[in-house]
Amino acid sequence: MPADTVPVTGWGRTAPSAARLIRPRTYEEAVRAVRECGARGGIARGLGRAYGDAAQNAGGAVLDMTGLDRVHAIDADGGTVLCDAGVSLHRLMEVLLPLGWFVPVTPGTRYVTVGGAVGADIHGRNHHVSGSFSRHVLSLELLTADGRIRTVVPGTPLFEATAGGMGLTGVVLTATIRLQPVETSLMSVDTERANDLDDLMARLADTDHRYRYSVAWIDLLARGAATGRAVLTRGDHAPLDALPRNARARGEPLSFRTSRLPAAPSFLPEGLLSRTTVGLFNELWYHKAPRARMGQLQRIPAFFHPLDGVPHWNRVYGRGGFVQYQFVVGHGREDTLRRIVRRISERRCPSFLAVLKRFGEADPGWLSFPVPGWTLALDVPASLPGLGGFLDELDEEVAGAGGRVYLAKDSRLRPELLAAMYPRLDDFRALRAALDPRGVFVSDLARRLRLQATSS
Numbered sequence: 001m002p003a004d005t006v007p008v009t010g011w012g013r014t015a016p017s018a019a020r021l022i023r024p025r026t027y028e029e030a031v032r033a034v035r036e037c038g039a040r041g042g043i044a045r046g047l048g049r050a051y052g053d054a055a056q057n058a059g060g061a062v063l064d065m066t067g068l069d070r071v072h073a074i075d076a077d078g079g080t081v082l083c084d085a086g087v088s089l090h091r092l093m094e095v096l097l098p099l100g101w102f103v104p105v106t107p108g109t110r111y112v113t114v115g116g117a118v119g120a121d122i123h124g125r126n127h128h129v130s131g132s133f134s135r136h137v138l139s140l141e142l143l144t145a146d147g148r149i150r151t152v153v154p155g156t157p158l159f160e161a162t163a164g165g166m167g168l169t170g171v172v173l174t175a176t177i178r179l180q181p182v183e184t185s186l187m188s189v190d191t192e193r194a195n196d197l198d199d200l201m202a203r204l205a206d207t208d209h210r211y212r213y214s215v216a217w218i219d220l221l222a223r224g225a226a227t228g229r230a231v232l233t234r235g236d237h238a239p240l241d242a243l244p245r246n247a248r249a250r251g252e253p254l255s256f257r258t259s260r261l262p263a264a265p266s267f268l269p270e271g272l273l274s275r276t277t278v279g280l281f282n283e284l285w286y287h288k289a290p291r292a293r294m295g296q297l298q299r300i301p302a303f304f305h306p307l308d309g310v311p312h313w314n315r316v317y318g319r320g321g322f323v324q325y326q327f328v329v330g331h332g333r334e335d336t337l338r339r340i341v342r343r344i345s346e347r348r349c350p351s352f353l354a355v356l357k358r359f360g361e362a363d364p365g366w367l368s369f370p371v372p373g374w375t376l377a378l379d380v381p382a383s384l385p386g387l388g389g390f391l392d393e394l395d396e397e398v399a400g401a402g403g404r405v406y407l408a409k410d411s412r413l414r415p416e417l418l419a420a421m422y423p424r425l426d427d428f429r430a431l432r433a434a435l436d437p438r439g440v441f442v443s444d445l446a447r448r449l450r451l452q453a454t455s456s
């Protein structure tokens, strides 16, 4: 198989590293790639939407799994799909929506693969109702370090280590996934503005249970009485009888249409996203939102994936790239959340992509991120002076409150805090040591956070 050595980064474009990129097109090629990946090991990669260094491997091999992208079988009566791990959620939506089925969990972009969805055990706006992606996985075919392909099912240690295991237990080759039935491809959406953080948290706590999907965009540059003001967007799949007659008459209630603008240019100047420009954007965004609007019909891309409309939007942060910081703190730790929001807004971090959400029950994956409570995610230009030290301080606060940061977004956490954040870390390491004693599967993230089975 041809393998070029190329620089690889995550979506945040920080910390690039060079690796041999191998693109298997058959399972046999994938087995061979794992067997021959060499002393620096290998790691699976999907569409590279993890923000940090999870899907890269300096000096080793990176297995680009997007060449294995077949949808093998759809049970249109029972609502399941069996597909290769390199299939994107975008492709699944194209195939499944016309049949009246939707993916059980989608993140803020549909350009992620099924393998990446399992590897990070991704969550969506419906976590409080549906849990994370792996809860809906009925079985996996996993290629392990010994070159064997194992069938892995929920409730087993290998499944729980693989769900959220960041590709470190092996390469997911296929998955069987339980789907969500829908009558239409439209969303019925309620939008409200919240005046400040307490107002927002009260609305989420009081009424989130009424909605399948819920998320709040939060203005982290607002200060004083407006600290934490937000636009709350919640909804569910629109039933057939909610569609205007003409749309129903057209007989296309399940059509899935997407549109994309021209890509962001490959080079944009540093500092485009300054406090002034982001402050202006946030001001406009907040005031443009309706104070309260109920039952608006929106297409799936507009509701779930607005950023997918601009290919390579991550270039807007310039060459230095950006850090996405996402943490969760449990219920009862609202004071920590309030303090962190206040600190971020006082520090004037120019963040225009900041969202707050309430998680439901924790997921079984040993390194799965969600725990019941509050999760905040924000983008910050990596070049912001003093950012590293500031985020280190936030890590301490989060860990001190029993919370954790999300590994799929991370590129900078220090390893000392990991055990406090992920209590099943020792189980994960022990399973890896037994399953992969030579440390075949390794990534930059694994080395940085000492997740690898052996010292490599």
Ligand SMILES: Cc1cc2nc3c(=O)[nH]c(=O)nc-3n(C[C@H](O)[C@H](O)[C@H](O)COP(=O)(O)OP(=O)(O)OC[C@H]3O[C@@H](n4cnc5c(N)ncnc54)[C@H](O)[C@@H]3O)c2cc1C
Binding pocket: 011, 043, 044, 045, 046, 047, 048, 049, 050, 051, 054, 055, 065, 085, 086, 106, 107, 108, 109, 111, 112, 113, 114, 115, 116, 117, 118, 119, 120, 121, 122, 123, 124, 125, 165, 166, 167, 168, 170, 171, 172, 173, 307, 408, 409
């Ligand atoms: C705009 C945007 C919005 C996002 N919103 C959310 C969100 O709402 N919720 C959320 O949870 N995440 C979110 N993410 C993060 C994203 O969903 C995850 O990082 C996801 O893992 C990316 O999938 P990928 O296919 O791009 O995988 P990659 O980024 O290529 O890899 C991610 C991890 O999965 C592993 N992996 C990939 N393929 C396989 C495989 N076949 N077998 C084993 N392991 C594999 C990799 O080794 C790596 O550890 C968002 C990312 C972006 C860019």
